[in-house]
Amino acid sequence: MAYQLENLVQSIKSKVRSLKKSSKKPYVKMDKSSSVKVEIRSRKARKLIDKTLKVADRPGQRTVS
DSSP: OHHHHHHHHHHHHHHHHHHHHHTOOOOOOOOOOHHHHHHHHHHHHHHHHHHHHHHHTOTTOOOOO
């Protein structure tokens, strides 16, 4: 029984080692294109406009956080 358990542990260790070696694939991180940057800015602007309009619809509360 102990022999089988030892074999199982050894096989698991070898599989983990092989996974660690194969998982180190280098990749190139791409920069955001100008169109993506514009899209991000327009989304942020849209959120700010929506937030401002919600505050403007409630005249009793003047603060914009």
